[in-house]
Amino acid sequence: MAPLLSRGPRTVVVTGASGGVGRATARAFAARGDRVALLARGREGLAAAADDVREAGGTALVVPVDVSDAKAVDDAAQQVADAFGTIDVWVNCAFTGVFARFEDVEADEYRRVTEVTYLGYVFGTRAALRHMLPRDRGTIVQVGSALAYRGIPLQSAYCGAKHAIQGFNESLRCELLHDGSGVRTTMVQLPAVNTPQFDWVLSRMPGKARPVAPVYQPELAARAVVHAASHARRREYWVGGSTAATLIANAVAPGLLDRYLARTGFDSQHDEGEQGGTVNLWAPADGPHGRDFGAHGRFDDEAVDHSPQDWLSRNRARLGTALTVGAGLVAARGLTRLVRS
Known part of the structure; x- marks a missing residue:
């Protein structure tokens, strides 16, 4: 049986920590008193995230890195180990995307989304395992999405990457179980979340990009990630009633869901108005002359921070x-x- 993670302060690495779910997750671990290493590209967001961690009661380490660079991720992991001694939890959360019809996404854009959103998880997991396997303990949390099982229109690159993470994580989990390893991996499948991504993704839609309702606050996702890190014997967590409903419907009647999304999936993902000029596909949205976007997007008026399904899942x-x-x-x-x- 794998040893349980310590209930005391842990060393936690969070990729994509400068904004959105990653930012909220870093803050949630810090509230436990953990040492939190913040990995992302944007220096403005990372500096603000470090302030959040310290204010919440944790210890912060800022490590600027592009997760699509395997060597840079390895070096970042070593920097964390040198600073804190160990790596107990690694949370893969960094991503990017393009909102557009498949035929309107350029080849290099598709490649970039795949390198960040899929290979970033692969490289992060490999870096974590190099430090966890010799100790025979540690937890890797893959932050996923309902879109890891159910593709939707206008997000083919992101959906493909999330599907790939699901498959790779299942394969790795089987290998760790075969070896009797004390290292655990689990995946947290999220619903639509109120994050700044909808203002900084590359979009070729007629209006502003938006999440498909219902929308949840990033703190709900963060609570699920922190719980999963301490209960990683369970292979997967579903967060939000919409995630559960989508995955069940897709398992029972995927063809019917195809037709439903063909009718509703376009209008439900855009708002009126012009998409902003900030795009984070090739460079961080918050620099060098940008701003800190924080954890929340522009949907606070409709987003909720609780879900009965999430409570049932965790309990x-x-x-x-x-x-x-x-x-x-x-x-x-x-x-x-x-x-x-």
């Missing part, structure tokens, strides 16, 4: 025990009545 073992105990009590009462009669 299903406790719920199962309660149901078992309840069933036992009912059965015992019935037996008592039968004996008395």
